[in-house]
Amino acid sequence: MSDFKSLGVPKWLADSLNAMKITKPTEIQKHCIPEILSGKDCIGGAKTGSGKTIAFAAPMLSRWSEDPSGMFGLILTPTRELAMQIAEQFTALGSSMNIRVCICVGGEDIVKQAIELERKPHFIIATPGRLAHHVLNGGDQVVKGLKRVKFLVLDEADILLTNTFSSDLVRCVSALPPKDKRQNLLFTATMTDQVKQLQKNGSKPCFSYQVETVDNIAIPSTLKIDYLLVPEHVKEAYLYQILSSEDYQSKSAIVFVNRTATAEILRRTLKSLDIRVASLHSQMPQQERTNSLHRFRASAARVLIATDVASRGLDIPVVQLVVNYDIPANPDTFIHRSGRTARAGRKGEALSFVTPKDVERIHAIEERINKKMEEFTGVHDTAVIRKALSKVTTAKRESIMSMERENFGEQRRVQLLKKSSNNGNISKKSYRR
Numbered sequence: 504m505s506d507f508k509s510l511g512v513p514k515w516l517a518d519s520l521n522a523m524k525i526t527k528p529t530e531i532q533k534h535c536i537p538e539i540l541s542g543k544d545c546i547g548g549a550k551t552g553s554g555k556t557i558a559f560a561a562p563m564l565s566r567w568s569e570d571p572s573g574m575f576g577l578i579l580t581p582t583r584e585l586a587m588q589i590a591e592q593f594t595a596l597g598s599s600m601n602i603r604v605c606i607c608v609g610g611e612d613i614v615k616q617a618i619e620l621e622r623k624p625h626f627i628i629a630t631p632g633r634l635a636h637h638v639l640n641g642g643d644q645v646v647k648g649l650k651r652v653k654f655l656v657l658d659e660a661d662i663l664l665t666n667t668f669s670s671d672l673v674r675c676v677s678a679l680p681p682k683d684k685r686q687n688l689l690f691t692a693t694m695t696d697q698v699k700q701l702q703k704n705g706s707k708p709c710f711s712y713q714v715e716t717v718d719n720i721a722i723p724s725t726l727k728i729d730y731l732l733v734p735e736h737v738k739e740a741y742l743y744q745i746l747s748s749e750d751y752q753s754k755s756a757i758v759f760v761n762r763t764a765t766a767e768i769l770r771r772t773l774k775s776l777d778i779r780v781a782s783l784h785s786q787m788p789q790q791e792r793t794n795s796l797h798r799f800r801a802s803a804a805r806v807l808i809a810t811d812v813a814s815r816g817l818d819i820p821v822v823q824l825v826v827n828y829d830i831p832a833n834p835d836t837f838i839h840r841s842g843r844t845a846r847a848g849r850k851g852e853a854l855s856f857v858t859p860k861d862v863e864r865i866h867a868i869e870e871r872i873n874k875k876m877e878e879f880t881g882v883h884d885t886a887v888i889r890k891a892l893s894k895v896t897t898a899k900r901e902s903i904m905s906m907e908r909e910n911f912g913e914q915r916r917v918q919l920l921k922k923s924s925n926n927g928n929i930s931k932k933s934y935r936r
């Protein structure tokens with residue numbers, strides 16, 4: 504049985520990992536850590552929840568500890584919350600070595616970040632839009648510091664390489680040493696040709712590893728996937744009924760929706776029906792987003808209603824159920840959303856609400872993941888649903904009325920206008936969803 508030390512990780516780091524009960528490397532870690540330590544670039548693909556973060560963090564921290572200098576590594580991620588989570592992991596792993604980590608994400612104080620960057624943190628964990636702003640406007644120290652970066656990581660590389668992020672990504676990368684003077688590490692659960700292509704572009708050797716499974720199924724084997732046929736107008740009643748049923752009333756769940764307004768309506772509706780609920784979407788101020796996630800992580804809220812700002816990378820071990828209340832257009836989004844449960848070998852369930860207009864999307868998802876969903880059997884009694892329906896309809900009507908009183912949509916328009924005039928190109932609409 505291999506352990507982290509046998510992969511070349513120094514004792515201090517193996518001890519830190521052991522203290523977190525991380526003793527036996529996962530498949531992706533076993534293969535990628537030695538290759539990254541040998542100086543190669545790396546493209547790593549493995550299912551959600553399979554330990555990709557440590558696959559890049561461990562070799563970076565190992566090399567850094569040999570000569571702990573400033574601006575050693577830059578990790579780019581698509582969402583603010585994921586950046587914060589990765590920063591927490593680096594901070595925890597490197598605490599015995601006095602590591603300094605800077606989180607550089609939108610929605611937080613730019614001046615404070617600029618001061619932190621001037622102090623040359625060892626690692627910067629950033630979203631591309633905000634770092635691009637610092638690259639454009641940063642002082643001499645920041646520019647010089649970024650030129651010393653030894654490692655660049657694109658976590659969730661497939662989405663970072665889409666058009667949404669391209670101009671900011673180019674700006675961030677332009678501030679770093681040339682490609683062959685740094686190590687480039689790309690990781691994702693949903694490999695694309697665009698990511699693979701990068702292997703061919705470099706002059707340095709690149710190690711590419713995709714964890715294969717015998718059955719070629721793209722989701723964790725411990726994840727149960729079900730569907731439930733639901734008429735559009737009664738989705739809220741079904742959701743309430745399931746979340747408050749005997750089987751699920753004590754389970755922690757993330758409910759994914761496609762629009763921020765749906766997230767807000769559901770949060771208000773479920774709250775008035777006495778479900779401990781929090782939400783996460785782009786129309787919330789960053790402080791509220793952070794607080795919501797803290798409440799959910801700490802189990803103060805049992806249900807998190809979220810848009811796709813929460814679909815990638817978030818690691819919350821208590822999550823037992825993911826509900827796809829709306830079906831995503833992109834099958835890869837289904838993989839990431841559902842992967843918020845059944846992590847690190849734990850069991851989990853993903854339930855998709857399917858209306859007649861979603862049938863094609865479900866077929867595309869099943870083809871992508873190479874597995875058929877099964878029909879959900881947890882709701883049998885239509886009389887119970889009918890009873891829930893009148894309660895839920897009243898609660899929903901009140902939620903919509905209160906949102907209208909508070910000009911929910913209007914606030915967003917004003918926020919967007921303010922952001923675009925204050926920050927130029929730093930707002931990233933789709934990932935502030």
Ligand SMILES: Nc1ncnc2c1ncn2[C@@H]1O[C@H](COP(=O)(O)OP(=O)(O)OP(=O)(O)O)[C@@H](O)[C@H]1O
Binds near residue numbers: 525529553820842846
């Ligand atoms: N070797 C290990 N042994 C036990 N647990 C591990 C090991 N490596 C990582 N973990 C834990 O597994 C969980 C999932 O890891 P991580 O968040 O890195 O997954 P991921 O592959 O990046 O998933 P995603 O694709 O969803 O981002 C974390 O809680 C992490 O601490």
